[in-house]
Amino acid sequence: MRSTGHESRLVVRRPQTTPRAPFRSPFDVCQTSPFDVCQTSPFDVCQTSPFDVSPTSPFDVSPTSPFDVSHTSPFDVSHTSPFESPFDAPFDAPVDVHVWANSVHGRDDRPSPPTSRPTRSTGRGRRPPVASPVAGVVHRSRITGRECRPPVAHHRSRPSRPRGDGRRRARASRSRAAMPYASNAAVADEMAALTRGPCAGVSRTVVMGSSVDGRPVRALEIGATSSTVGEDANDARWSGRVRVGVFGNMHGDEPVGREIAMALARWTCARAREAADGEADERRDRALAARLLEEATIFVVPTINPDGFERKTRENARGVDLNRNFPYAGFDMPASASRTGKSDNAAHEVETELVMRWSKTWRLNVAINYHEGALVANYPWDGNADGRTAYSSAPDDETFRYLSQLYADAHPKMHDSVEFRGGITNGAGWYPLWGGMQDWHYVNTGTYDITVEVDDDKWPSEDRLDDIVAEHVAASLKMIERAAFGSVRGYVRDREGNGIPGASVSVGHGLPVTTDRAGFFAKPSAPSNQPVRVVVNPPANFKRFLAVTRTVDVIDPERGAVVDVVIEKTFWFSFGVVFVGAIVALFAIRRTVRRHRRVGTNDESLSNGVDVERAIAHRRSD
Structure with a gap:
């Protein structure tokens, strides 16, 4: 349901419990006063309140006012007061509170009141939760100048997953200008200081x-x-x-x-x-x-x-x-x-x-x-x-x-x-x-x-x-x-002990990780008492190498598992090398044998040379 632009009304009741802390100033404008002008007070005196304490009010609480509500006021109401918020305890006297109707799409896309701060979105920019009926009200107190905000919105729920964190408290954030967050320059300076100090050398x-x-x-x-x-x-x-x-x-x-x-x-x-x-x-x-x-x-x-x-x-x-x-x-x-x-x-x-x-x-x-x-x-x-x-x-x-x-x-x-x-x-x-x-x-x-x-x-x-x-x-x-x-980690090397970079390592059914320059890999994994298969595939430029499969019996939550793998060239490549080598060797042996035979024949001919010459001479005489 989108925002209709109409106002809705909320009926609340005053608490019946006995106060756990004494009252101090009846005009206290801090968050926990029964006359709280911030967030959820039924006597809200921010902007549209009939009890608005403007600068010209006879109840002006300026620094010189006799009704000064400084932190030293003896009438200050502590944060433990049961009147901390009218939404924190049951009430019996109905009090009308004007609220803004909000879109069911929550904080990101709801129309804001004229004086509201920019609406807050969730960190990932998600479609945010459903706001509570008073989530859009934002006033600024004329007494303190602080913004008065209602309770934080609850998230939209689904039947299967209940949502809406009841423990959330309404918070009145201070102006961003007052936040003590380090500037970009201060962060850079601290990084440099760490490298010179506690982190020096590492x-x-x-x-x-x-x-x-x-x-x-x-x-x-x-x-x-x-x-x-x-x-x-x-x-x-x-x-x-x-x-x-x-x-x-x-x-x-x-x-x-x-x-x-x-x-x-x-x-x-x-x-x-x-x-x-x-x-x-x-x-x-x-x-x-x-x-x-x-x-x-x-x-x-x-x-x-x-x-x-x-x-x-x-x-x-x-x-x-x-x-x-x-x-x-x-x-x-x-x-x-x-x-x-x-x-x-x-x-x-x-x-x-x-x-x-x-x-x-x-x-x-x-x-x-x-x-x-x-x-x-x-x-x-x-x-x-x-x-x-x-x-x-x-x-x-x-x-x-x-x-x-x-x-x-x-x-x-x-x-x-x-x-x-x-x-x-x-x-x-x-x-x-x-x-x-x-x-x-x-x-x-x-x-x-x-x-x-x-x-x-x-x-x-x-x-x-x-x-x-x-x-x-x-x-x-x-x-x-x-x-x-607690990860599955180790090295992928060849037979000479050299790390193989770029190898793909799969653990179980998840996406593979890749080895670094030294052949190292680390894959975060959930603990397991069952055998888990680890498959290592060589990189694309290692075409003559086989994939290797190992089994990890246990993945310990604190120590993980260590798997060191040696990948070798494929069987058929090795067989081919051996086969070709054998053929070359056979040809070399055959050649050597034939050569030895020719040498033996020549030696025999030389030793029988005299007989040959006599036979030739005898034929000529005939």
Whole structure:
């Protein structure tokens, strides 16, 4: 049902419970006052309220007002007051609240009130959930100047998967100008500082390319060989290591991923250098950090879309959604989807091109792409063939579900989601899209890419940022550890022990991965107690070599499985070589034998030469 433009009315009742905290100022305009002028107060005095406290009001609460409601006011109502929100407890006295009727398509496409902020979309730009009846109301208090918002909208539900997370709280986000997010320049400075400080000797910063407006897109590479190899990605010393990618800020108005990516880099370098003593958890953290540095290379890309961050827009400087700008992978966008979604991949943006070029060079084994607008781990396929909102299973669906569930279970809130069962979702099962980085990575570079929506709010307030970052760093490390070291990995070599690059390795029924310059491969896999077949096909330029099949009995969740393969030339080629060699040898032997026979005949003739001459002379005398 689309928005009708009419107002609806909501009847609420006052709470019957006894207050758990004393009243302070009766004119308190903070969120938890019984006269709250923000969000959901039944006595809302924002804009249209009959109790509007304008600047000329006798109850003016200016700094010099006798009714000053500063933080030191003895009448302040604490956040534990039962009157925190009229929607949090039952009421008995009806109070009318004017609301905006919203479209069933939710936050992205509903008509906004005249004074509302830009509507919020989900991180992947998905068809968003159904809004609650009061979700569209946005006022600005004339007392504090802060925006007053109603509770966050609930998501649309399907019979098979209940949605609508009742635990969501209405949040009054502060102005974006006040957010403590690091600027593009500050992020670049911190990357440089890490390479000189905690990550010195095991890291370097490289420029992947430039955005539309010329801002550099940088990557921080962390690993034991990062500072010694140089910038040649084909150097064999880079090979033989699991490669992990961490991407943030693909959408300019979703900046938390920048903070998570940099925090993860700081954690890895700092923990690896700490002393080996301490509690068991601390020792385990240090062991994990040290192992990541020794056996893996982590590529931290805090911002793919620096122009969008500067503009505080989802799209890049040319107005293109980068997560719809990759080549179609797995499925082409059906004609029917043009009514519900838009793909911007007719021409690839410079940011998209640099990510594709860089990803094809390094061929990451696993990646995390941080977004905002929900709290869920999302996995392929994002697209499908018919455009329906339905589960679209990838060949490695079991592995994708396993990695996503690892992330959700390691997060303190995500796995308890009512909106998404277990805190995870299939992309097309949430809603389909085409031209996303997640599917493109999976098909073109063998990268197991998980899209993580880190919070229901975009650009969350500064008082929540530290907790959000800490929670997602812990969850990211858990998933990275299992994806990297619980993988099926090994080397493909020839009989001389030389690594064979470009060999195709299939594990089970999933898509194959490719060996690197040293012949190394790593394929994230779900644990298994059943035999799993591993098939290694030689690269195209090794036409005289046979495919090799091995069987892995167990894939351990923490140690994975190691499979080293030696591929040899085909039997028929070897037989042909032997056969031709035998023929040549026979001809050589025959020639040698005939030669020896001629030499023997000549010797015999010489020894009998006197008799021959006598016989000739006798015939002449006759």
